[in-house]
Amino acid sequence: MKPVVWGVLSTARIGIQHVIPAMRASPLVELRAIASRSLSAAEEAARSLGIAQAYGSYEELLADPAIEAIYNPLPNHLHVPLTLQAAAAGKHVLCEKPVALSAAEAELLRAASRRVHIEEAFMVRHHPQWLRARELVRAGRIGKPQAVQVFFSYFNDDPGNIRNQPGIGGGALFDIGCYAVLAGRYLFECEPLRAVSLVDRDPQLGTDRLTSALLDFGSGRQVAFTVSTQSARFQRVQVVGTRGRIELFIPFNAVRGGEMRLAVDDGGQLDGSGTIVETLPACDQYRLQVEAFSRRVRDAAGPQPDGLDDAVAQARVIDALWLSERTGRWEPVA
Known part of the structure; x- marks a missing residue:
């Protein structure tokens, strides 16, 4: 399988300590970029973790045409807004839990979930x-x-x-x-x-x-x-x-x-x-979580509603x- 090119929104601890090392270890993932609202923080994380590109804003990363999938570990209130921005840029999104602060907010992702894969990141x-x-x-x-x-x-x-x-x-x-x-x-x-x-x-x-x-x-x-x-x-x-x-x-x-x-x-x-x-x-x-998501990205069947359906039911x-x-x-x- 051709590796999926990923970008990470923010230098959140769960990403730095758990998800990014997992991405770096997988042959199914090419981790290309990390973004922070602080360019220096993004650059420091990129240097320490061996990531090629650092961006000083989320919007710059989302505009990168090479990025296919986004990992979104931002604070909970930013999950839906940044997932929508990522989807609008044509990126698939693995979003940390909870995907939204209410079922009504999760439903805002419905239209986007027909264009790209959106999934709540329950690694267990x-x-x-x-x-x-x-x-x-x-x-x-x-x-x-x-x-x-x-x-x-x-x-x-x-x-x-x-x-x-x-x-x-x-x-x-x-x-x-x-x-x-x-x-x-x-x-x-x-x-x-x-x-x-x-x-x-x-x-x-x-x-x-x-x-x-x-x-x-x-x-x-x-x-x-x-x-x-x-x-x-x-x-x-x-x-x-x-x-x-x-x-x-x-x-x-x-x-x-x-x-x-x-x-x-x-x-x-x-x-x-x-x-x-x-x-x-x-x-x-x-x-295992990022590899399963990467396989979904490569699935010729395209985006399926089950990812968002599950997140809405959870909410x-x-x-x-x-x-x-x-x-x-x-x-x-x-």
Whole structure:
């Protein structure tokens, strides 16, 4: 396959530390350029990461005719505006999560998604541990899947950090709660019907620092999750069915290039002595993500609606959780 020529919007940490190294390691990617509103910052990143071209504005990068695909890791409130600009320039866009701050905003990308590929960057969907967990669920290994439980937390109370600025999409639900929502949608392979949330906001920052939620997927299937930006660093996913349980130990921040493990428990012993631990192949989930997107770019079938459809469905769940915070009630996911 001819490598896809990529450009990166901004020197965001997730790009510098995770996605760009993954791009540099892939034979399917030619990383041509990086842009920042500060030319010096772009030049420094380009030098340190071996990127040929640095631009001092996003518009300059988008005007580069050699660039075919864009990675957009900008602050959340800029995801849709810059994705629209990129699409207008004929670039395909892999956009960091959340793709938008509401389902209505995500729908603004609908027309563009018919011309170029647009996808929300949930790298976990490409990791072997997630693929294996869904394979086990589909095969009936744990019986009928009934409940997914997710806990995901870290501690960051820096007011200067974009994750702690509510006006631009900061807070626990947008930053990491989206992974918990995705976990249910991915493993149950359907959409929730209704949602309820309990939110604790930082009195100074205004962001949700501790958010818990229940999602009702119907037919006796539920997701329960807690996410926090001001708790000890921890993450787990449990999938419980009528005849067993699956546990992902490091579900979201999988070690790049390291082997990961998941546990399958038949529930026979409360001490877990009946648990079988599987080891999954070493990989870089960010590399798998950019390679999958690059293949879509080269697909002769052209842009498909499923990428945006999935992002809109994801945003509808988060919309319902925000509404539930205000009403204190179950809210439909519509």
